[in-house]
Amino acid sequence: MTIRVAHLYPEYLNIYADRGNIAVLSSRARWRGIGFEVEPISVGDELRPGEHDLLYIGGGQDREQALIAPDLAARGDAIRESVAGGVAVLAVCGGYQLLGRFYRGRDGVELPGAGLFPHETVAGARRMIGDCLLACELDLGTRATLAGFENHAGVTRLDDGAEPLGRVAAGFGNDGESGFEGARVGSAVGTYLHGPLLPRNPWLADWLLARALEHRDGEAPELGPLPDGLEQAAHVVSAERAKSRGGRF
Amino acid sequence: MGGKSLITLWGEGCKIPRLSDSRLAGYAHDVRVRVPLTVGIAGARVAAGLSRLVGAGGGTTVPGKVLSSLDPELLDRLAQRLPLGAALVSATNGKTTTAAMAAQILGPRVRLAHNASGANLLSGVTSSLLSAKSPELGLFEVDEAALPEIARRVRPRAVCLGNLFRDQLDRYGELEHVAEGWRSVVQGLDPAAALVVNGDDPQVGDLARERSGSIVFGLDDPRHAVPELLHAADSKWCLRCGRPYEYAAAYVGHLGAYRCPTCGHARPELGVAARGIELRGLDGVDFSLETRGETRPVRLAVPGLYNVYNALGAASLAIALGSKLDDVVAGLERFGAAFGRFERIPIGDKRLLVLLVKNPAGANEAVRTLVAGGPPKLAVLALNDAIADGRDVSWIWDVDWEPLLAGLERVVVTGERAAEMALRCKYGGFSAEAIEVVPQLGAALDRGLELSPTGGELVVLPTYTAMLGLRRIVADRGFVQPYWERAA
Structure with missing residues (x-):
């Protein structure tokens, strides 16, 4: 049993320790006896819907994002088709922005997006920087918090009725005013939170693994618990940071 | 005493009358307040001394701050x-x-x-x-x-x-x-x-x-x-x-x-x-x-x-x-070494080897240097997240710690974000049982020394404020001079 992962543009989009997220997914799969294979997909490589169970895309600096944006936008159909078929996605920061309809920079130049998430992003005058805490309910009745660090000038507006990843308990979130952070479409989630996100929020890693396995096998698996004492300790510190000093400009 | 002088400096600085430029040769001045530069320098030294007296640190920025606020063009x-x-x-x-x-x-x-x-x-x-x-x-x-x-x-x-x-x-x-x-x-x-x-x-x-x-x-x-x-x-x-x-x-x-x-x-x-x-x-x-x-x-x-x-x-x-x-x-x-960047500090019959780490590139070089010099079996990794360290600790995930972890038998993680450092080691393939989380710097130092053999060297990799904290602890115990005394 192996989860097949496509890591999009790993050599371009890796600014906020994105490999930490991959390490967490991979370790937590292996500790449960589940295989985890990562295929890098870069500019010009083919991405065929259904060949992967999980897509990962991280964040980059403006320059790197501009270098890959046209290639990513051209994969819009393949990515939307994948998600419609149940493929799990984790998109962080720049990758989250570029999976929307477009990103417009301070210079007015517009980068095309892949059109998975129902949102648009326009660079604002202020950077939203700081620890951030979210309250999430990805499955009805199952509530959990996500603690991370956000650092973005992009103001992301979700379409009316679109589902965010969570509600901002402390920090800025998508736009600094709506109280929403991230986006969710099926088993695809996007967020501004890095840190990296998954080490101190292992429940989201397990949720993504479960969705990936569900895509692979057609049924939701039961993932047993792992000893997460260190993870919980790191979560508590990060959550306290968000509550005590939150975002700053 | 020093405190009175500082107050006097501020008070007089604000009362100094506006003088014509010809009378100000050699004096600091601006449109808001004017402080004779010589008086200002004396006062600044007092301010630096005061900062040290109250234990606020080296006093290495206080005089500049005090006087620059009086005279923005001082520098x-x-x-x-x-x-x-x-x-x-x-x-x-x-x-x-x-x-x-x-x-x-x-x-x-x-x-x-x-x-x-x-x-x-x-x-x-x-x-x-x-x-x-x-x-x-x-x-x-x-x-x-x-x-x-x-x-x-x-x-x-x-x-x-x-x-x-x-x-x-x-x-x-x-x-x-x-x-x-x-x-x-x-x-x-x-x-x-x-x-x-x-x-x-x-x-x-x-x-x-x-x-x-x-x-x-x-x-x-x-x-x-x-x-x-x-x-x-x-x-x-x-x-x-x-x-x-x-x-x-x-x-x-x-x-x-x-x-x-x-x-x-x-x-x-x-x-x-x-x-x-x-x-x-x-x-x-x-x-x-x-x-x-x-x-x-x-x-x-x-x-x-x-x-x-x-x-x-x-x-x-x-x-x-x-x-x-x-x-x-x-x-x-x-040249020996710049303050705290690479330092050997004898402590009784053991010694500390302190290498400052503050970003991925620098930490990668510290790891490479350590491993090249014979990989240590024990290390103390100290991660703080004050402004001077960077509040965002995600950078530790961009560091290639693995060559160091491969040789370690035990790691002591410390600092305000010790748990995050522990996770970096754990997800870097290091056994969770061999990680000791000791958030308090002094206690972590004691634990590291306790685990070190007599005559041995304890490797410590701290971020900037963790390095300052460790140095203060070591100085309090009488092993090194505070840096502001050394640098003077």
Whole structure:
């Protein structure tokens, strides 16, 4: 049993320790006896819907994002088709922005997006920087918090009725005013939170693994618990940071 | 007492009447308040002393802050009074060491104002000018983001630019923004000023093209190249056309001999080069310093390729300021280590080896140096997240700790974000049972020493404020002097 992962543009989009997220997914799969294979997909490589169970895309600096944006936008159909078929996605920061309809920079130049998430992003005058805490309910009745660090000038507006990843308990979130952070479409989630996100929020890693396995096998698996004492300790510190000093400009 | 003097300074500063310019020769002044510069300097020294008295630290920025608030153009005026002008050193990594090496070279011949303790913002530079006794030359390490403003005010006669790595993205923003600031600094330099750049860094080396006569330094010894760029490599994409560079040799992060196969953008020709490099583990490094057809052997007492870069930067800067090559070599060989960067501190029958880590590129080099010197079996990793460390701790995930972890039998993690560091080790493949989380620095130090054998060396890798905290603890126990006493 192996989860097949496509890591999009790993050599371009890796600014906020994105490999930490991959390490967490991979370790937590292996500790449960589940295989985890990562295929890098870069500019010009083919991405065929259904060949992967999980897509990962991280964040980059403006320059790197501009270098890959046209290639990513051209994969819009393949990515939307994948998600419609149940493929799990984790998109962080720049990758989250570029999976929307477009990103417009301070210079007015517009980068095309892949059109998975129902949102648009326009660079604002202020950077939203700081620890951030979210309250999430990805499955009805199952509530959990996500603690991370956000650092973005992009103001992301979700379409009316679109589902965010969570509600901002402390920090800025998508736009600094709506109280929403991230986006969710099926088993695809996007967020501004890095840190990296998954080490101190292992429940989201397990949720993504479960969705990936569900895509692979057609049924939701039961993932047993792992000893997460260190993870919980790191979560508590990060959550306290968000509550005590939150975002700053 | 000191406290009264400080209050008097403030009170009088605000009451000093407006004087005509002709009466103000030699005095600091501005439109809001006027403080005679001599009185101000005396007061600033008092303020620094006060800061030490109350234990607020080295007092290395307090006087600058106090007086700059009274006189916003204080730095400009103080710098103008330097008969030999000022030299600025900036880089993401190595600026403290580079400036300290340059101070060793220049110190015997000229009286320096030098911010040796690493206070490298406007207030720190101002304070070091205030505290220096009739300095002739200013030698300042400058924070990368503060360089544009400080260069505008100081009007340097030489600038040494070392490298740009991703660092504290929450504070500095992205690399490109810092690089743009540096470009503006170079464009705004006085026509007679000297520019020294590290040619091995694509972003920095390119600045030499802005100015003819720039001194370009770099490494030229492919035997020491890494087989491939490490994970955290920045500036992998050609500045001109965005295609990946090809590296004939990459030495430290993205520093090396690069060339774009598409458009031809390549490392500029080296005017000052290190060849024949021999690493001597943790004890030091030897190399051949070559410039303008002259060659000298150099034996550095600090280890690692990154210190060869620091030495080249210091040497090039000193050459730009007119130093003779033999003086350059003598100064470099006298150099011990900059404060807290690489320090051995005896504690009873054991000793600490402290290597500061503050961003992925620097930490990667610390790991590489440690492993090359015989991998330790025990280490204390200290992670804080104060502003000076970077509030965003995600950078620890970009560091290639794995070569170090591979040799460790046990790790003690400490600092305010000890748990995060523990996770980095755990998800780096290190056994969770062999990780001890001891958030309190003093307790972690005790635990590390307890685990170290008699006569052994305990490796400690702290972030900046964790390093300051550890030093304070060690100083309180009487093993090292506080740095402000040493630097004086």
